[in-house]
Amino acid sequence: MEERNLKISIAHLYPKLLNLYGDMGNIITLAKRCQWRGISVEYDEIGIGDSLKEHDLYFIGGGQDRQQQEVAGELYKNKDFLTSERDNGAVFLGICGGYQLFGHYYQPFDGEKLLGISLMDAYTVAGKKRFIGNVTVETDFLTPPTLVGFENHSGLTYLQGDTKPLGKVKVGNGNNGKDGMEGARYKNVFGTYLHGSLLPKNPAFADYLIELALEKRYREKIELPKLDDGLEIKTHNSLVGKAY
Numbered sequence: 001m002e003e004r005n006l007k008i009s010i011a012h013l014y015p016k017l018l019n020l021y022g023d024m025g026n027i028i029t030l031a032k033r034c035q036w037r038g039i040s041v042e043y044d045e046i047g048i049g050d051s052l053k054e055h056d057l058y059f060i061g062g063g064q065d066r067q068q069q070e071v072a073g074e075l076y077k078n079k080d081f082l083t084s085e086r087d088n089g090a091v092f093l094g095i096c097g098g099y100q101l102f103g104h105y106y107q108p109f110d111g112e113k114l115l116g117i118s119l120m121d122a123y124t125v126a127g128k129k130r131f132i133g134n135v136t137v138e139t140d141f142l143t144p145p146t147l148v149g150f151e152n153h154s155g156l157t158y159l160q161g162d163t164k165p166l167g168k169v170k171v172g173n174g175n176n177g178k179d180g181m182e183g184a185r186y187k188n189v190f191g192t193y194l195h196g197s198l199l200p201k202n203p204a205f206a207d208y209l210i211e212l213a214l215e216k217r218y219r220e221k222i223e224l225p226k227l228d229d230g231l232e233i234k235t236h237n238s239l240v241g242k243a244y
Contacts, residue, residue, distance in 0.1 A: 006222070008034060008213045009042040013060040013098070014071045016047060021150065023061030023095050025197025029206050030057070037225055039210075052078050055090065056213040062096030062195060065108050072114040075101055079117040086119050089216040091209055092189040095198065099184070099191030100124040100155055120186040121161035127176070130154045133244025135172030135194055137182045142204045146170075147182075148239040149194025149201065157193075159184050166192055171243050188212050201239060203232045 012027055031041045046052060048070065063071070075082070086092065092102065100106040103122035106114045116123075131154065137147040147167060156176040159165060165175065166183030174182030174193070183192035190209070192198065199206040207224050214222045 005040070006038070006214060006218075007040040007042065008057060008210065008217060009044070009055040010213075011044050011046055011052070011055040011058045013046050013058060014048065014074065015045055015061065017067040017071050018061040018063040018098055020062040020064075020096065021152065021195035022197040023195065026061075026093065026095070026199045027059060029197065029199040029203075030059075030210060033203070033206055033227065034210060036227055039214075048074050052081055054085065056217050057091040057093070057209065058082070058085070059092075060094045060098030060101070062098060064097070065111070068097045068101065068106065068114055069111070071097075072101055072106075072116070075117050076115055082117055082119065086187055086189055089188060089212075091212045091216060092119060093209060094189075094191040095195060096153055096193050099193065100157065102184075102189060102191045103157065106155060119189045120159075120184050120191065121163040122157055122159045122184055122191070124155045124157040127154045127156040129177070131173040131177060131193075133172055134239060134242050135174065135182060136170040136240050136242070137167040137172075137174070137194075138170055139167035142202075142208060144204060144236070146236070146240050147192075147194065147198075147202050147205060148196075148236055149192070149198045150196040150244075151193045152195065153193050157184070157191075162186060166190065171241055188216070200232065201236050203227070203229045203236070
């Protein structure tokens, strides 16, 4: 990477409400992997009632139904802005409950339908079975091609139209336990049920998101220099194919 004063800005959406199973570790991973390369990081925590401004990357974690209810209305107020950001190339990563709200709606067993912000063509309904355990996903856009993480959800997510899965489930249940797929992607919007935290164990995916965020800001592809990921890769490999 040429010597430049590179920077990305990250918005963490509603972390006081949606932050299950170490989701904050995803933010820490993104920030550290930038800083180790000399890339400056501007970080904003967005709470209920806060106004939004343009960022390169938006992250939202998981939570229970009650927390999702609190966040859903707030997200919907910002739907037009976030849709514009998506279409301008901003990167989005949603985990579990946050992932569900990236779609059209989440229908709980009890209670009213929670409207999502339709960043991707997907919807979620509550299932009768809870999916808990380790997950291995085979992708076609990462090297190495696997994602590993931990799922704990009863929501059943279904993809439609131009929204595609992150990959095929090799271990675990994924989006709905039926179609063999996990996660979703549309443009630079990514959703997944993988907690654990996700990105510390999947450095290739973390770097992929950083590269997309840099491309959004600078309107050119910027290749990241390699890091010594020996420990991260060892951790990743130890979980590939491992059932709960």
